[in-house]
Amino acid sequence: MSFSRKALTATLSVALLTTAACSLPRSGPKKDEILSASALAESKAFVVPMSDSVVAATSVASQTGFSAAFRNAGLMGSDTISPGDTLNLAIWENVDDGLLAQQGLGSTQLAGLQVDGTGQIFVPYAGRIQAAGNSPDELRRIITEKLATQTPDPQVSVTRVAGDGATVSIMGAIGGQGVYPLERPTRTLATMLAKAGGVSAKPEVTKITVKRGKNTGSIWLRDLYANPQLDIALRPGDVILIEEDRRAFISLGALGQQARVPFQVPEMSALDAVASVGGLQSGLADPTGIFVFRDESAPVAGQILGRADLVGDQRMIYVLDLTAPEGIFLAREFDIRDGDTVYVTEAPYVQWHKTLSALTGSVSTANSLGSIVN
Known part of the structure; x- marks a missing residue:
């Protein structure tokens, strides 16, 4: 009976250890898995270590600005008349019985004249007059000249009211x-x-x-x-x-936040992206395994890879190593684009720690089951 309990405990321990080793939780692929997968003949992604030449090739000139x-x-001109504007006219005539003024009145008010789509207005006895493009003073002179041939010494006032035009x-x-x-x-x-x-x-x-x-x-x-x-x-x-700004990138892996992250500045670098989600997770992240996944245009990918046979967008995986002497500088200069995915792998020892924890827990579980059998 004692032998059977030992045998059962050993069998359960092996089974639990095997299961724990195969199903350890993690946030994504390991660094060596990404690198080895990209080297396969059937791989459709290119892994490129970050360098000054990569930063230069991938930098995109700002698309904002006025021509x-x-x-x-x-x-x-603040008083330039446009189609759709409304004009108010006042006309004084130097006679008792004028063209426009009623008997005993010295002036005539023509309020609310709409400048039509062709830019013209109609003034009695002056006809259709081009108003758009003129200032109120220029229009006053034109109307005065038109009326002067029919009434002596007319005086005209033009006031522009900004309208639909x-x-x-x-x-x-x-x-x-x-x-x-x-x-x-x-x-x-x-x-x-x-x-x-x-x-x-x-x-x-x-x-x-x-x-x-x-x-x-x-x-x-x-x-x-x-x-x-x-x-x-x-x-x-x-x-x-x-x-x-509606642009955003995806943060995954051993970062402070796993989410779709809106851009916080017009030009966001890889270092900005990492910092914006709380930085690398202390005790988890591998600073040599920072990856940026992107669909790169064929001309840019061809320049980076030294190839002229690429057609269409290419799947590019850029690798940043913050432990390298120039790593921080490259991360600060590499531009993140809309739709990029920033992924940070876990440090190798993290998997060892998880394995040891799983092993310890598995053995304890097996011992507990053995005690139950006993």
Whole structure:
């Protein structure tokens, strides 16, 4: 009976040890598994150690900014008349019985004249007059010349009220979305944003896009404040969109957080990405096994791999070693892109620790079962 108990204990111990060794929990593949898998002939991924040349090849120029057409556009005259504007006219005639004034009245008020789609207005006895593109003073002179041939020494006053034509549309993360007239205080991008209540998103990750006809330009809000040249002059019909950065990367493995992580700055490095999720897990992470998984364009992948036969996006795995002398610098200079996956492997001793823990627990379990049999 004693022999049977020993035999049972030994059998249970072997079974539990075998099971524990084969099913240890972990957050993902080990470093050597990734490296060995990529070396297989059927592998469709390329593993590339990080270097200065890789950093240079993968760096992408900023896609934000305004073209010369936006930057070189001068300030629009604050009183320039546009189609859709509303005008108020007052006409004085130097006679008792004038063309427009009623008997005994010295002036005639023509209020609420709408500038039509062709930019014209109609004034009695003066006919259709081109108003768009002129200032109120220029339009006053034109109307005066037209009426002077029919009534002696007419005096004309023109007042512009910003209407549907001289406006811009603002939408997105702004204090007050809507349609705003272009007036003297709001002729530039920054002043118009202030007029609309200011940006309501996080300033450090807010992008501003201006659409003007077929042209579109985008900048970061922080750059608008830092560079006065980006405070472009607005034009009637401009559409301004304010939105928070939607880019994100995935963090996995022995990091402080495993999640989809939004970008916290316009340009995020690998070091920024690691820091943004709480850094490497102390006691778990392998600082030589930091991987960045990415679908890289064929031209960039070809430049890195020295190949000209690649077609389509390539699966690239970039390896960072923070223990190398230049590792921190490379991590600080390597740009993370939207959709990247940052994965940190566990240190080799962690698996040993888990194995020993599993073995100790397995033997204890076997002993307990043996005691039950006893």
